[in-house]
Every structure is written in C-alpha cells, then in structure tokens.
Amino acid sequence: MTKSIEKIAWNFKDLSFIPFNESNSYEIIDGELFVTRSPHRKHQQICGKIFKELDLWN
Numbered sequence: 001m002t003k004s005i006e007k008i009a010w011n012f013k014d015l016s017f018i019p020f021n022e023s024n025s026y027e028i029i030d031g032e033l034f035v036t037r038s039p040h041r042k043h044q045q046i047c048g049k050i051f052k053e054l055d056l057w058n
C-alpha cells in the first residue's frame with residue numbers, strides 16, 4: 001500500500017515564520033517555496049560591466 005503525499009502550498013504569511021537570512025532569497029511560485037543564495041558581489045560587478053558594454057554597443 002502506498003501513502004499519498006500531501007503537497008504543502010506556501011503563501012506570503014508563511015514567510016514571516018522563516019528566520020531572516022540576508023544571504024538567501026525566498027520566493028513562492030505557485031505555492032512552492034524556492035530558496036536561493038543572493039548573488040555574490042563579484043557576480044553583480046560582472047553583470048554591471050556586461051550591461052555597460054551592451055549599452056555602449058546599442
């Protein structure tokens with residue numbers, strides 16, 4: 001016999017129960033919680049340089 005697994009549907013209020021962590025980003029998409037690390041400073045610098053070059057090219 002197999003057990004059915006209930007899927008938890010997250011909502012905005014649930015985020016208040018998660019301890020704040022500045023290095024993580026929390027998103028709820030279609031009731032599913034996604035936790036990702038925030039981009040590193042070096043990543044942001046590289047993105048800025050790419051944007052600048054594309055802006056100059058355009």
